[in-house]
Amino acid sequence: MAEKYLNFVGGRRVPARSGKTFFNLNPANGEVLGEFPHSDAADVADAAAAARAAYPSWRLTPAPKRAEILFRVGQRIAERKEDLARAATREMGKILLETRGDVQEGIDMAYLAAGEGRRLYGVTTPSAMPDKWAMSVRVPVGVVGVITAWNFPFAVPTWKIFPALVAGNTVVFKPSEESPEMGHHLARLLEEAGLPAGVLNVVFGTGTDAGSPLVRHPEINVISFTGSNAVGTAIATEGAKLGKRVSLEMGGKNAILVMDDADLDLAATAVAWSAFGTTGQRCTACSRVIVHEKACDEMVRRVVARANAIRIGDGLDPATEMGPVVNRRQLEKVHTYVGIGAGEGAKIEAGGAPAVEGALARGTFYRPTVLTGVLPSMRVAQEEIFGPVVSFLRVANLEEAIEVNNHTPFGLSSSIFVGDVNRAFRAMRDLDTGIVYVNHGTTGAETHLPFGGTRGTGNGHREAGHTMLDAFTEWKSLYVDFSGRLQRAQIDNN
Ligand code: NAD
Numbered sequence: 001m002a003e004k005y006l007n008f009v010g011g012r013r014v015p016a017r018s019g020k021t022f023f024n025l026n027p028a029n030g031e032v033l034g035e036f037p038h039s040d041a042a043d044v045a046d047a048a049a050a051a052r053a054a055y056p057s058w059r060l061t062p063a064p065k066r067a068e069i070l071f072r073v074g075q076r077i078a079e080r081k082e083d084l085a086r087a088a089t090r091e092m093g094k095i096l097l098e099t100r101g102d103v104q105e106g107i108d109m110a111y112l113a114a115g116e117g118r119r120l121y122g123v124t125t126p127s128a129m130p131d132k133w134a135m136s137v138r139v140p141v142g143v144v145g146v147i148t149a150w151n152f153p154f155a156v157p158t159w160k161i162f163p164a165l166v167a168g169n170t171v172v173f174k175p176s177e178e179s180p181e182m183g184h185h186l187a188r189l190l191e192e193a194g195l196p197a198g199v200l201n202v203v204f205g206t207g208t209d210a211g212s213p214l215v216r217h218p219e220i221n222v223i224s225f226t227g228s229n230a231v232g233t234a235i236a237t238e239g240a241k242l243g244k245r246v247s248l249e250m251g252g253k254n255a256i257l258v259m260d261d262a263d264l265d266l267a268a269t270a271v272a273w274s275a276f277g278t279t280g281q282r283c284t285a286c287s288r289v290i291v292h293e294k295a296c297d298e299m300v301r302r303v304v305a306r307a308n309a310i311r312i313g314d315g316l317d318p319a320t321e322m323g324p325v326v327n328r329r330q331l332e333k334v335h336t337y338v339g340i341g342a343g344e345g346a347k348i349e350a351g352g353a354p355a356v357e358g359a360l361a362r363g364t365f366y367r368p369t370v371l372t373g374v375l376p377s378m379r380v381a382q383e384e385i386f387g388p389v390v391s392f393l394r395v396a397n398l399e400e401a402i403e404v405n406n407h408t409p410f411g412l413s414s415s416i417f418v419g420d421v422n423r424a425f426r427a428m429r430d431l432d433t434g435i436v437y438v439n440h441g442t443t444g445a446e447t448h449l450p451f452g453g454t455r456g457t458g459n460g461h462r463e464a465g466h467t468m469l470d471a472f473t474e475w476k477s478l479y480v481d482f483s484g485r486l487q488r489a490q491i492d493n494n
Helices: 041-060 063-079 081-092 096-116 155-166 180-192 207-216 229-242 264-280 293-309 328-343 358-362 398-406 421-430
Strands: 007-009 012-014 021-025 032-037 123-126 132-140 143-147 170-174 200-202 222-226 245-249 254-258 286-292 347-350 369-372 389-395 413-417 435-438 473-481
Touching: 007 041, 007 180, 032 180, 041 143, 041 170, 041 200, 041 207, 063 081, 063 096, 063 155, 063 180, 081 096, 081 180, 096 155, 143 155, 143 207, 155 170, 155 180, 155 222, 170 180, 170 207, 180 200, 207 229, 222 229, 229 245, 254 264, 254 398, 264 286, 264 293, 264 389, 264 413, 286 293, 286 398, 293 347, 293 369, 293 389, 328 347, 328 369, 328 389, 389 398, 398 421, 413 421, 421 435
Parallel strands: 143 170, 143 222, 170 200, 222 245, 254 286, 254 413, 286 389, 369 389, 413 435
Antiparallel strands: 007 012, 007 200, 021 032, 123 132, 132 473, 347 369
């Protein structure tokens, strides 16, 4: 029997006004997990009103006090880590090892954001006038709308919600319809840690029926979005028309560059982990291996061996190394892309088909897939697949490798395996991505560094790190003139 969940509005748990619901499913076996409100514009309006009503008092709550709640949330998440990780694995499929990491990222983010409560630094600077004081401070923007993807169902909402809250904003959160249960748990943890009613509100539902009204609602000042480029671009367009601040974290087409002097064993292990971890469904997943021609055949051999050895199954089984794809639509998309690659002339060296033996037939599993002979212009080298598929592109030297890396619409993460320190630094300088790793795969960002991408991956914002407050604060400049006379800035300063 599926558990019933409710929206969280103004501190109360309420159904959708329409009474409609939807279910979340376990992608490993099709089991129905929970029943959630299928919210629409009326529910979003209720949540926005609750967030607006809670704002004046939350804004004036001292930041260190706001931060203490986040600190307590971090402690509570840590106490519940295993249960939360299991719930995340059931809901979106990735293996327990990885959902534990997802939850840990939420703990890290809670402590990082809590620390900001006793910093929230502004800047003081001398005035050009005598007897005048000048400084600038961060102030909250108002009500923040948070819309997230399902692949990091716990961590990604915390990157947005915790900094927004510590800065003094209130929030309306719409989790992905593929991972609503994790949204419920996050709200419950904040409530238990003492967050006042209305400061965080959660509406469950689809992008069209709940996400889009959230973007359009006049009480929502900022939209912080993580998801696909198609949806992010539409939100940015709508946000521009309405004069809203929109912060976007979108797709990737991330590459690992492997040079001829690299440690090939380490590089192959990193490619397998970056490409097939989370079943390739990370925004930072390695989707391309751009490899020096002298190392290419050996790298293909090693990665194919690793791909064929990966144990596929239910992520709750400790023996499993790769879980299912999130749903049937995504499974079909992945398989279509493999077909497109083959049609363009790529060779399928491993995988290339759904995995359906025995119990796997009940879920949405796809074999780890390796394509070779891929050229930079092919669709499989340009478009985000978001599944366990990696393409090998052969190059003659570092310069060509960098050019190929930079020749996609996305710029999230890249990595290089190389022995020569000079080439490593050239790559760090010239790879056009928001994150660059040296002798490490394309995944594994830490919360205390800025996270985000160049070009089509984002719109210039960075989450987490020392940049975490930027999307959620305005700068206010303050001048205090204690001269007792009218001083007219540049006019009197000659
Ligand atoms: P998606 O764009 O389909 O959905 C993301 C969210 O947007 C969901 O909550 C969805 O309900 C909502 N949504 C859909 N249509 C909407 C609309 N018209 N208006 C408002 N909201 C709407 O993406 P997804 O399939 O959930 O996630 C996969 C994508 O997310 C990939 O492209 C991946 O690269 C990206 N991603 C990026 C990052 C990052 O930090 N850069 C992190 C994780 C995932």
